Amino acid sequence: MSKKELFGFCPYVTSQKVLTGKWSMYIMYLLSLEPAIRFNELQRKMPENMTHTTLSRQLKMLEDQGLIIRKEYSQIPPKVEYSLSEIGKKFEVVLQALCQWGNEYIDYLNGES
Amino acid sequence: MSKKELFGFCPYVTSQKVLTGKWSMYIMYLLSLEPAIRFNELQRKMPENMTHTTLSRQLKMLEDQGLIIRKEYSQIPPKVEYSLSEIGKKFEVVLQALCQWGNEYIDYLNGES
DNA sequence: CAGAATCCCTATTGATACTG
DNA sequence: CAGTATCAATAGGGATTCTG
Numbered sequence: 001m002s003k004k005e006l007f008g009f010c011p012y013v014t015s016q017k018v019l020t021g022k023w024s025m026y027i028m029y030l031l032s033l034e035p036a037i038r039f040n041e042l043q044r045k046m047p048e049n050m051t052h053t054t055l056s057r058q059l060k061m062l063e064d065q066g067l068i069i070r071k072e073y074s075q076i077p078p079k080v081e082y083s084l085s086e087i088g089k090k091f092e093v094v095l096q097a098l099c100q101w102g103n104e105y106i107d108y109l110n111g112e113s
Numbered sequence: 114m115s116k117k118e119l120f121g122f123c124p125y126v127t128s129q130k131v132l133t134g135k136w137s138m139y140i141m142y143l144l145s146l147e148p149a150i151r152f153n154e155l156q157r158k159m160p161e162n163m164t165h166t167t168l169s170r171q172l173k174m175l176e177d178q179g180l181i182i183r184k185e186y187s188q189i190p191p192k193v194e195y196s197l198s199e200i201g202k203k204f205e206v207v208l209q210a211l212c213q214w215g216n217e218y219i220d221y222l223n224g225e226s
Numbered sequence: 227c228a229g230a231a232t233c234c235c236t237a238t239t240g241a242t243a244c245t246g
Numbered sequence: 247c248a249g250t251a252t253c254a255a256t257a258g259g260g261a262t263t264c265t266g
Contacts, residue, residue, distance in 0.1 A: 013136075019129070090214055093213070097206045101128065151247085163239090
């Protein structure tokens with residue numbers, strides 16, 4: 001294999017790097033359901049064992065990578081809405097494939113091979 | 114959100130957990146190209162900075178999760194072949210979606226948005 | 227409300243050496 | 247050839263505290 005880092009060249013390695021994080025897929029899915037969603041609203045939809053710190057970090061990562069858009073309203077109390085960017089919306093195709101396969105895999109885990 | 118662990122229930126969280134590992138997507142892709150591939154052959158196709166230790170671990174993980182099949186031939190020198198399992202083959206749909214999106218994302222990174 | 231800063235802990239990686 | 251064992255380095259996640 002070449003000495004080059006594959007990130008930015010191989011679509012699989014690049015995708016995987018973009019999607020690091022325990023919850024990124026699920027976050028992307030939740031964001032795909034609505035045009036925009038607020039921070040706390042999103043947190044309530046996440047598993048309980050995920051703290052706001054972690055959610056905040058993951059959102060920032062996804063934002064830095066260009067997958068999501070953060071819109072801040074200048075008001076008190078603060079209001080911030082997250083939504084999918086253009087390239088983020090294109091990711092929905094992957095989400096659909098992943099949803100279908102994930103369910104098949106869950107069936108497989110449950111022994112319905 | 115419920116107290117339940119989402120692994121085994123939510124297709125997104127389950128998929129993401131299955132696909133942890135820096136190289137799992139790429140390994141699955143390489144395995145999808147051929148009916149079977151030997152360890153060293155596979156390693157040569159991986160980036161140089163991935164050691165055989167890491168490859169070995171990732172393969173074992175994927176095998177434990179049922180995505181790939183390890184076939185060992187009783188001979189000297191040893192010969193081991195890896196291939197996709199049934200559920201692993203079904204994953205190819207995801208790989209295709211991921212390939213397309215990954216390339217779009219690479220374009221996006223290069224500023225052709 | 228929506229974070230940032232900090233610390234700690236664990237999981238993953240990579241490097242190296244050894245084996246049947 | 248195809249691993250395993252071990253260790254050091256790192257990155258990621260969670261808990262807690264503080265802020266405008």
